Amino acid sequence: ITQSSQITSEQLLQQERLEIPKPNSDSLHYLEELVPEEDFKYVMFDDNLVTVSDTGKELGEFTVTVEPTRYKGLECFLIHANSHGSIDGVPCGTSIVCYVSKCLETLEQQHHEYVKLENCPLDRKTFLMRQSENYTVxxxxxxGEDVQRTTKTIPVELMRGFISEGSNLLLHRLLIEKGMETDLQFISFDSETNLCPAIYKRLDERTQTVETVELRVFGIERTISSSVDLPTSWQSYFMKDGHLTNRVQVGSPVTMKLAKVPLKIERDEETPKPVFEKKDLKWEEDLQLHSRFLDRKEELKGDHATYMCHHPELRALLADFLQFLLLRKPDDVIAFAANYFAAFSTLIPDPSPYMASNAPTPFPASRTNAKIDELRNL
Structure with missing residues (x-):
C-alpha cells in the first residue's frame, strides 16, 4: 500500500484552521541567539546508560553520540542514538541517525523502530530530508507481511522551530549548558509524523546516586502534545557538564539510568585579560619626546616661512582682511570671513545685474578689485 500527500502553500489557510502549531517567540529567539563557536564547544561527547525495569532488572542499553561532521559541504553535527533491549523476552529497539546544522535545523534523519514479536513483528522506518523548499517525509x-509506504512534503516555512528526535538530544545538552530561564515551545512530530507542539520545562534539581557517588542533577521535561493522541512526556536529568544520568517516559515502567560516573568534561581555563592602567603622558618631562617636539616645531616654522616667501600675496591678502575686519568689527567673525573670502572664488557665478543691483556690500568683487589683480600679477 502506497500513499502520498503534500502540504502546499495554497493549503496554508486550511492548515491554520486545523491549528498547525507554531513555536513561541522565546524558542525562536533562543535559536537565533546561538553562537556555534561558544555554545557547542562542550556538547560533543558520548552518553552510555543502561535500561532497567521498575524491579531493577537490566533490560538493555541506551547510547548517544554527538560529533562534528560535514553534510553536503556544510559543517554540522552527526547525532547517533541507539536503544536496544528485551522486554518480557521480546527484542525491541530504536535507532536514530541525524544530521543537524549549527542552528539546530534538521538536515536529514533516519529513525528506525522495531519490536520482534514472534507472530507479528513490527518494523517502522521514517526518513526525513530537507530540500531547498520542502521537507520530505x-x-x-x-x-508481519503487511507493508505500508507513505510520502508527504511539508514547506520549509511551516517547519520553523522544528526539533526532530535527533536535534532534541542536542537541544537538551544546550539547555543544560546555557541554562533555561523560561518554558520553550518548539514544534515536532508525534508518532504519526503530525506536526505538534513540543514544550520544554525545567524540573527541580535533585540528587542521584551512581556507584555510591551522589550527583547533583538538573532536569528537563519534554512534552509532545499530539492532536490525535494523548500527550507524551519524557523527563531527563543531567550532570552539570551535560552528561545524561536518567531518562524516562512518564508512565512507562522502563527507565534509562547512568551505571558508571563518566569522566568530567574538562573546560578550557580562560586566562583573564590583563588590565593596564592608563598613565598620563608627560612628554615635557621626557627628554627624547621633548627633543622631537622642538625639532618638529622648527621644521614646521621653516616650512611655513618658505611658503610665505614663495607666495608674497598671502601676506598682503591677510593684511587687507585684518584691516577690513577691524574696521567693521562684526559680531560673527566666522561668517564675516566666509563672505569676505567667497568674493575671491572663481566657482561662484556672476550675480545677475537685475538681482539686488543696488544692494550695498562691504566686500570687494574679485574682478573689480585692482589691489587683488595687482597681487595676482606679481
Missing part, C-alpha cells in the same frame, strides 16, 4: 511500516 517517507515512512515504511512493516507489520
Amino acid at each position: 517517507n515512512r515504511i511500516i512493516t507489520q
Whole structure:
C-alpha cells in the first residue's frame, strides 16, 4: 500500500484552521541567539546508560553520540542514538541517525523502530530530508507481511522551530549548558509524523546516586502534545557538564539510568585579560619626546616661512582682511570671513545685474578689485 500527500502553500489557510502549531517567540529567539563557536564547544561527547525495569532488572542499553561532521559541504553535527533491549523476552529497539546544522535545523534523519514479536513483528522506518523548499517525509511500516509506504512534503516555512528526535538530544545538552530561564515551545512530530507542539520545562534539581557517588542533577521535561493522541512526556536529568544520568517516559515502567560516573568534561581555563592602567603622558618631562617636539616645531616654522616667501600675496591678502575686519568689527567673525573670502572664488557665478543691483556690500568683487589683480600679477 502506497500513499502520498503534500502540504502546499495554497493549503496554508486550511492548515491554520486545523491549528498547525507554531513555536513561541522565546524558542525562536533562543535559536537565533546561538553562537556555534561558544555554545557547542562542550556538547560533543558520548552518553552510555543502561535500561532497567521498575524491579531493577537490566533490560538493555541506551547510547548517544554527538560529533562534528560535514553534510553536503556544510559543517554540522552527526547525532547517533541507539536503544536496544528485551522486554518480557521480546527484542525491541530504536535507532536514530541525524544530521543537524549549527542552528539546530534538521538536515536529514533516519529513525528506525522495531519490536520482534514472534507472530507479528513490527518494523517502522521514517526518513526525513530537507530540500531547498520542502521537507520530505517517507515512512515504511512493516507489520508481519503487511507493508505500508507513505510520502508527504511539508514547506520549509511551516517547519520553523522544528526539533526532530535527533536535534532534541542536542537541544537538551544546550539547555543544560546555557541554562533555561523560561518554558520553550518548539514544534515536532508525534508518532504519526503530525506536526505538534513540543514544550520544554525545567524540573527541580535533585540528587542521584551512581556507584555510591551522589550527583547533583538538573532536569528537563519534554512534552509532545499530539492532536490525535494523548500527550507524551519524557523527563531527563543531567550532570552539570551535560552528561545524561536518567531518562524516562512518564508512565512507562522502563527507565534509562547512568551505571558508571563518566569522566568530567574538562573546560578550557580562560586566562583573564590583563588590565593596564592608563598613565598620563608627560612628554615635557621626557627628554627624547621633548627633543622631537622642538625639532618638529622648527621644521614646521621653516616650512611655513618658505611658503610665505614663495607666495608674497598671502601676506598682503591677510593684511587687507585684518584691516577690513577691524574696521567693521562684526559680531560673527566666522561668517564675516566666509563672505569676505567667497568674493575671491572663481566657482561662484556672476550675480545677475537685475538681482539686488543696488544692494550695498562691504566686500570687494574679485574682478573689480585692482589691489587683488595687482597681487595676482606679481
